[in-house]
Amino acid sequence: MNLITKTTELAMSVTLAYIREGDTVIDATCGTGQDTAVLARAAGAEGHVYAFDIQKKALLLTEARLRAKGYNNVSLLMKSFASMGEHLPAGSASAVVFNLGYLPGGDHSITTTADETLKGLECALKAIKAGGIVTVVLYDGHEEGAAEKQSVISWAEALDPHVYHAAFVSLINQENHPPEILWITKKKDRV
Ligand SMILES: C[S@@+](CC[C@H](N)C(=O)[O-])C[C@H]1O[C@@H](n2cnc3c(N)ncnc32)[C@H](O)[C@@H]1O
Numbered sequence: 001m002n003l004i005t006k007t008t009e010l011a012m013s014v015t016l017a018y019i020r021e022g023d024t025v026i027d028a029t030c031g032t033g034q035d036t037a038v039l040a041r042a043a044g045a046e047g048h049v050y051a052f053d054i055q056k057k058a059l060l061l062t063e064a065r066l067r068a069k070g071y072n073n074v075s076l077l078m079k080s081f082a083s084m085g086e087h088l089p090a091g092s093a094s095a096v097v098f099n100l101g102y103l104p105g106g107d108h109s110i111t112t113t114a115d116e117t118l119k120g121l122e123c124a125l126k127a128i129k130a131g132g133i134v135t136v137v138l139y140d141g142h143e144e145g146a147a148e149k150q151s152v153i154s155w156a157e158a159l160d161p162h163v164y165h166a167a168f169v170s171l172i173n174q175e176n177h178p179p180e181i182l183w184i185t186k187k188k189d190r191v
Contacts, residue, residue: 024092050084051077054080062076063076125164134183136184138152138180
């Protein structure tokens with residue numbers, strides 16, 4: 001596969017390099033469950049995925065996808081990703097994945113927002129262990145998404161360089177606002 005042309009695949013393939021069977025991982029925005037299923041396979045039967053979404057419709061779609069694939073290592077939570085600290089201990093996850101925006105095929109007015117996303121990202125930094133990764137797929141082609149991207153990038157630029165590496169990937173010659181990727185890895189524990 002030509003990974004550079006498909007940023008969502010690129011985001012996930014790097015994320016998978018940080019996950020071992022038996023790990024705890026988090027899908028912060030499960031949506032249709034596509035990413036959740038990939039994470040569930042990577043974590044394996046001994047591992048566990050915590051999948052969040054604020055929409056019942058998303059959780060039902062995800063549940064159906066997981067059932068069809070036979071994965072039963074996922075907890076589905078109809079909660080904001082900003083509550084993840086209430087559901088698993090700090091420093092326990094090897095990866096947290098955010099796919100920002102609205103549910104594909106759903107109500108476009110229900111979308112991630114800059115303020116809540118920043119809260120969720122702070123929680124994600126606490127949730128990952130040293131050596132773990134936070135992956136964020138961003139879409140700036142809609143109004144809320146453009147504001148959210150500015151906030152998220154400014155926040156990431158200010159992260160302590162002694163604790164985190166933050167990398168941003170953008171397809172700079174393409175039309176129609178392809179998704180962009182932010183990765184953050186934690187060098188040492190700061191829980
Ligand atoms: C782009 S979709 C995710 C797509 C998903 N990764 C997939 O594989 O289909 C973004 C999702 O974020 C959800 N969302 C919005 N705000 C949220 C929040 N505060 N916490 C958790 N999920 C949220 C939306 O309901 C929507 O389903």
